[in-house]
Structures are given as structure tokens and as C-alpha cells.
Amino acid sequence: MSKTMRYALLSVLVAVVTAWGLVAPAGAAREIDPRPSTEELARQLFDLQVRSRGEVRVRPIGTSNQGRPVWSARVGHGPQRLLYVTQQHGDEPLGTPAAMEFLRDVGVGNDPHQRWLRDQVTVDVVVRANPDGHELNWRYNYDPDADPEFGEAGKGYDINRYHDPAVAPEDNPATEAGLIQRHHADFTPQIAVDFHMQGRYVDGEGREITASLMWPTNPGVAEEPLNLAKQVSVVARNAMDDGGANVSQYPGGEYQGIARNAYGLLGSGSVLIELSDMGPAHEQFQISSALASMHAIANAAADGSVHDVDPAQAEAIPPRGEPVPTANATRTDD
Ligand SMILES: [Zn+2]
Numbered sequence: 001m002s003k004t005m006r007y008a009l010l011s012v013l014v015a016v017v018t019a020w021g022l023v024a025p026a027g028a029a030r031e032i033d034p035r036p037s038t039e040e041l042a043r044q045l046f047d048l049q050v051r052s053r054g055e056v057r058v059r060p061i062g063t064s065n066q067g068r069p070v071w072s073a074r075v076g077h078g079p080q081r082l083l084y085v086t087q088q089h090g091d092e093p094l095g096t097p098a099a100m101e102f103l104r105d106v107g108v109g110n111d112p113h114q115r116w117l118r119d120q121v122t123v124d125v126v127v128r129a130n131p132d133g134h135e136l137n138w139r140y141n142y143d144p145d146a147d148p149e150f151g152e153a154g155k156g157y158d159i160n161r162y163h164d165p166a167v168a169p170e171d172n173p174a175t176e177a178g179l180i181q182r183h184h185a186d187f188t189p190q191i192a193v194d195f196h197m198q199g200r201y202v203d204g205e206g207r208e209i210t211a212s213l214m215w216p217t218n219p220g221v222a223e224e225p226l227n228l229a230k231q232v233s234v235v236a237r238n239a240m241d242d243g244g245a246n247v248s249q250y251p252g253g254e255y256q257g258i259a260r261n262a263y264g265l266l267g268s269g270s271v272l273i274e275l276s277d278m279g280p281a282h283e284q285f286q287i288s289s290a291l292a293s294m295h296a297i298a299n300a301a302a303d304g305s306v307h308d309v310d311p312a313q314a315e316a317i318p319p320r321g322e323p324v325p326t327a328n329a330t331r332t333d334d
């Protein structure tokens with residue numbers, strides 16, 4: 001075999017292997033900024049729109065109380081509609097850079113897998129739902145006049161308590177929650193996944209939980225979206241555990257203002273994913289873990305395999321255990 005021919009065969013092999021995702025993309029080892037400023041995030045989003053030749057479509061779904069755009073970035077044009085929401089809580093940042101990597105992986109390039117995936121799914125990401133909270137490095141939105149039932153007087157609302165389907169978006173006191181309500185109603189996703197961060201916990205054997213997840217627990221959610229949420233949860237858990245994570249159930253409440261419950265009540269297979277706040281040394285791992293869940297859910301929706309999962313497997317995901325004794329585990333629900 002000639003050298004040229006060997007090289008040609010090797011190139012084909014590399015191309016095929018890369019297309020099937022068996023080799024990490026060349027950029028995987030680079031350091032990802034865990035907390036890009038909201039200005040930098042917008043710059044990165046429009047850069048993605050250009051580099052993807054319009055496969056990633058960026059537009060604001062509205063404006064935060066401090067006047068920052070809340071961005072939607074949409075990739076794909078297939079019949080399976082997925083909504084990913086990141087950073088409703090401003091100080092829970094890592095879902096956002098994971099979403100940026102996801103949009104780049106799916107949108108930039110034209111290999112057979114990317115083209116196939118974009119034909120099957122439309123993934124809409126609300127990237128950093130709470131830009132004011134990010135800039136202020138706090139949980140709530142910015143609304144100093146608020147004296148909220150959920151939130152903190154003088155600071156703002158806890159956005160993830162104001163998705164109650166009984167409250168119309170125009171009557172929603174939490175501005176950014178109203179934006180997401182309206183966006184969900186326009187897009188009507190079959191699957192909705194909300195990315196958060198939690199404190200540090202161990203499992204029953206004392207091994208650290210790196211992430212927790214949960215499906216809707218409000219008793220009003222219909223069987224079909226509930227089962228789909230459980231199937232999505234199993235897909236996400238398996239993908240994250242395969243990457244070295246240790247995923248548990250999340251002990252979340254029934255309140256219908258929580259996005260996980262609200263969008264389940266509205267018929268989406270709605271899932272919460274909480275990355276544990278394990279400190280700076282683990283942030284790159286946590287970003288890649290969230291990214292793995294985003295890819296796995298999109299792929300399983302695309303090829304229909306999510307519907308083959310036994311929802312009962314979700315119930316077998318172990319419960320979250322005790323807080324890590326020395327860690328700051330003060331973050332609250334969802
Ligand atoms: Zn949260």
C-alpha cells in the first residue's frame with residue numbers, strides 16, 4: 001500500500017470515527033469559561049450564529065428588569081422539539097457554558113451525524129434565563145421593590161417559583177418567568193429540561209453525588225408527560241454516569257410554580273437537572289457532565305430510543321443522601 005493511499009484511508013477512518021462521536025472533538029480539552037459575562041455570552045452566541053452559517057438562530061425572548069436581553073438560541077429544524085433552560089438562578093452558572101458547547105457541537109459543522117440530528121430535532125435553549133442575577137451573583141432576579149412570596153424583599157423574585165400555569169405571563173410578577181412561560185407556549189416542546197446547581201451531598205455509601213435530577217412530582221401531571229419525563233431522566237442519568245458522574249434523584253416538592261412541575265402540567269416531559277457545586281476544581285467536569293446529558297437527551301429524542309426506556313428505571317435511581325459535612329450545602333430547592 002502506498003503512503004498516499006494509507007494516508008487517505010486513515011483520513012477516512014478519522015472522519016468516520018469523528019462523525020460517530022467516538023473521538024472527542026479537538027476542542028474538548030480546552031478550558032471553558034464557566035462564567036462568561038452576559039455581554040461576552042451575547043458575543044459568543046452571535047459568533048455561533050455566524051460560524052454555523054445560520055444553523056444556530058439567536059434572538060431575544062424579552063428583556064430582564066435591568067434591560068438585558070434574555071436569549072433564545074435554536075438549532076435544528078426537526079419535529080422533535082426540546083427546550084433547555086439554563087441559569088434561572090443567577091448564581092448557578094454551569095448549565096450555561098454547557099449549553100454553549102452543545103449549540104456549537106450540533107450547529108457548527110456539516111458531518112452526517114450533525115445533519116441527521118438537525119433533521120430530527122429542534123432544540124431551543126434559553127441561555128441564562130436570569131442575566132441580572134448572574135451579574136449580581138445572586139439567586140433571584142432584580143426587583144428591589146418586590147416583597148415576594150418566593151424570593152427576597154429588596155432583591156427580587158425566585159424565578160423558578162413563578163411558572164404556575166394558572167398565572168398568565170402578562171400577570172406574572174417575575175418578569176423572566178413570564179418570558180419563559182410565553183416562550184414555552186409558543187414552542188410547545190415535547191421535552192423540557194431545566195439546569196440548576198445544588199449543594200454537595202453523598203450517597204448511601206458515602207460517595208459524593210455529582211448531580212441530581214427529578215421529574216414532575218405535582219399530582220396533576222398526566223401520565224404521558226410524566227412517563228416521558230422519567231424516560232428522559234433515565235437517559236440523562238445513564239449518559240452522565242457513563243462520563244464518571246454519580247447521579248441521584250432530587251428531593252423536590254410538588255409546587256406547581258416550579259418549572260419542572262409547571263411544564264409537566266402543560267404536557268412536556270419536564271426534567272430538572274442539578275449539578276452539585278463542587279468547587280472550581282470540578283467545574284470543567286460538571287460542564288462536560290451537563291453537556292453529556294444535553295447530547296444524550298437530544299439523540300434519544302432524535303432516534304426515538306427515549307420512548308423505549310422503561311420509566312420504572314427512573315424510580316430505581318437512588319435517593320440523594322446527606323450533605324457533605326464540611327461543604328456549603330445551603331442552596332435551596334430546584
Ligand atoms: Zn436553582
